[in-house]
Amino acid sequence: MNKRPDWDEYFLKLAMLASERATCPRMHCGCVLVKNKNVIASGYNGSIPGDEHCEDIGCLIVDNHCVRTVHAEMNALIQAARRGHSVEGATAYVTNMPCTTCAKAVITAGIKRVVVFSDFHDTLATDFFAKADVTIDKHNMPSTNIEYNLKDYSSAK
Numbered sequence: 001m002n003k004r005p006d007w008d009e010y011f012l013k014l015a016m017l018a019s020e021r022a023t024c025p026r027m028h029c030g031c032v033l034v035k036n037k038n039v040i041a042s043g044y045n046g047s048i049p050g051d052e053h054c055e056d057i058g059c060l061i062v063d064n065h066c067v068r069t070v071h072a073e074m075n076a077l078i079q080a081a082r083r084g085h086s087v088e089g090a091t092a093y094v095t096n097m098p099c100t101t102c103a104k105a106v107i108t109a110g111i112k113r114v115v116v117f118s119d120f121h122d123t124l125a126t127d128f129f130a131k132a133d134v135t136i137d138k139h140n141m142p143s144t145n146i147e148y149n150l151k152d153y154s155s156a157k
Contacts, residue, residue: 007037008115009142011093015072016142018042019095023053024069027096031072033080033111035090041083043075073102077109087111097136100124107132117141 005013011032019030023046033040047053047068054060060068070078073094080087088110092098096118098106103125106114113135129136 005142008093008137008139011039011091012095012115012117012139012142014039014042015093015095018044018072020044022046022072023055024059024066025055026059026066026069029072029094029096031076031095032093033076033085033087033090034093035085035087040085040087040090041076041079043072043077043079045069045072046075071099071102073098073106077105091115097123098125100128103128107134113137115139 011034015030015032017030018032019028022028022030022044027045029045030042031044032042048070051068054066054068059066073092076092077087090111091113092106092111093115095116097116098114100123103123107128111134114129115137117139118141119138126136128134
């Protein structure tokens with residue numbers, strides 16, 4: 001019998017799936033915001049609506065950062081806001097450790113827990129999360145395999 005994923009693994013896998021929609025080749029990142037074991041919103045890094053994608057025309061680099069890209073965490077927070085969903089007390093499941101700017105937005109939005117499986121280089125997120133009493137839980141990368149246990153109904157009479 002296959003192992004059923006725990007909640008953290010389940011939501012991290014959803015964040016991994018969201019990251020597959022990312023359009024910036026520098027980093028594919030996904031974020032899922034969860035409250036009471038329900039998905040509030042998801043996001044991935046990509047261009048603003050109506051703009052061209054980095055993967056099509058190249059990145060717009062300023063100070064070694066792609067400024068064309070809206071990060072996954074920001075996109076998820078914006079989607080929650082646009083739909084009127086409060087994120088106060090929610091958990092953010094993110095494939096990569098948030099950058100400093102995204103960490104500040106996550107903190108200010110009232111998210112109390114961040115679950116990641118990959119570090120991000122050159123960030124103050126850990127320091128800011130500690131000051132704001134936001135818990136960071138780092139997990140191993142979940143298995144990329146999805147197990148299907150579908151009964152074969154074709155032989156049923």
